[in-house]
Amino acid sequence: MEMIAWVHVAPEAIDTAAIDRHLEDPASGGRVLFEGVVRDRHHDRPVLSLEYEAYAEMAVEQLRAIASTMTARWPLRRVAIVHRVGQLLVGEIAVVIGVASPHRAEAFEACRYGIDAVKREVPIWKHEHYADGTSRWQENDC
Amino acid sequence: MVIVKLFAQVRELAGSSEIQLELPDDARAADIAPAIAARFPLVARVMPSARIAINRAFADPDTPIRAGDEVAVIPPVSGG
Numbered sequence: 122m123e124m125i126a127w128v129h130v131a132p133e134a135i136d137t138a139a140i141d142r143h144l145e146d147p148a149s150g151g152r153v154l155f156e157g158v159v160r161d162r163h164h165d166r167p168v169l170s171l172e173y174e175a176y177a178e179m180a181v182e183q184l185r186a187i188a189s190t191m192t193a194r195w196p197l198r199r200v201a202i203v204h205r206v207g208q209l210l211v212g213e214i215a216v217v218i219g220v221a222s223p224h225r226a227e228a229f230e231a232c233r234y235g236i237d238a239v240k241r242e243v244p245i246w247k248h249e250h251y252a253d254g255t256s257r258w259q260e261n262d263c
Numbered sequence: 264m265v266i267v268k269l270f271a272q273v274r275e276l277a278g279s280s281e282i283q284l285e286l287p288d289d290a291r292a293a294d295i296a297p298a299i300a301a302r303f304p305l306v307a308r309v310m311p312s313a314r315i316a317i318n319r320a321f322a323d324p325d326t327p328i329r330a331g332d333e334v335a336v337i338p339p340v341s342g343g
Contacts, residue, residue, distance in 0.1 A: 174270060174271055176316070176319075176335055176337070178319055179320075180342075182320070204343075215343070216342065241340070243343075244270065244316070244335070244337050245341070245343075246270060246271035246272075246338070246341050247341040248271070258341065260312075260339035261339070
């Protein structure tokens with residue numbers, strides 16, 4: 122039996138092809154993939170770049186716990202949660218939540234739960250650098 | 264003596280990613296914020312919104328802190 126859940130926190134660009142391969146499963150009729158991408162503005166302030174800082178050891182444990190909750194709550198066949206850290210540019214992928222399940226409804230629900238839980242419960246912080254030379258640590262509205 | 268990991272704006276305001284705190288033997292998670300605020304006045308402002316993690320899990324305020332525990336201050340997160 123292949124590993125159901127794959128979680129990862131690392132500075133390398135997220136390998137979406139590897140995530141697609143992890144989600145491949147003949148018994149799954151639906152796959153949902155959420156990609157969180159660096160936006161070019163925060164409200165109306167142009168963003169040049171940002172860094173994600175992580176408490177990596179705890180972040181990985183929290184991701185594992187979120188993936189466990191997802192597989193316990195929905196009949197998922199595969200889960201992948203990958204978050205990038207370090208410096209990212211506008212347009213780069215910061216986070217991916219992928220799920221595969223026999224039917225689409227639970228795939229959508231579980232994926233939505235996954236990204237919301239990541240934004241709430243995982244010790245990762247975003248430091249945004251703006252075009253006007255200022256910078257700021259962001260906080261998610263949960 | 265307990266070592267406390269600091270991150271993001273708390274780390275910047277304290278000027279260090281790890282600090283040592285003297286705590287009583289019966290210290291609990293709720294004692295961390297006042298101890299840090301007393302030593303780092305700049306950090307006091309952000310401590311009310313921070314959570315405490317013990318051994319890589321979010322801790323309730325009354326969770327006891329034992330020798331050798333991995334303690335961390337978790338300011339509001341912004342991943343995703």
